[in-house]
Amino acid sequence: ASRALKEAADVIQANPVALQLRHLQALSSIAAEHNSTIVFPVPVEMFGAFMSKKDE
Numbered sequence: 483a484s485r486a487l488k489e490a491a492d493v494i495q496a497n498p499v500a501l502q503l504r505h506l507q508a509l510s511s512i513a514a515e516h517n518s519t520i521v522f523p524v525p526v527e528m529f530g531a532f533m534s535k536k537d538e
Contacts, residue, residue: 509523
């Protein structure tokens with residue numbers, strides 16, 4: 483499982499659009515469940531601040 487997460491992190495780091503697509507996929511999955519989940523959308527650009535911390 484940790485190897486799969488590492489590979490996913492590498493893909494997202496190499497292709498920033500992959501993070502946005504994954505975000506949309508998660509929202510789509512949540513919306514399809516017909517439940518009372520409340521989603522607070524966060525701009526994908528905010529995740530960039532967390533990703534750049536690794537480089538410092």
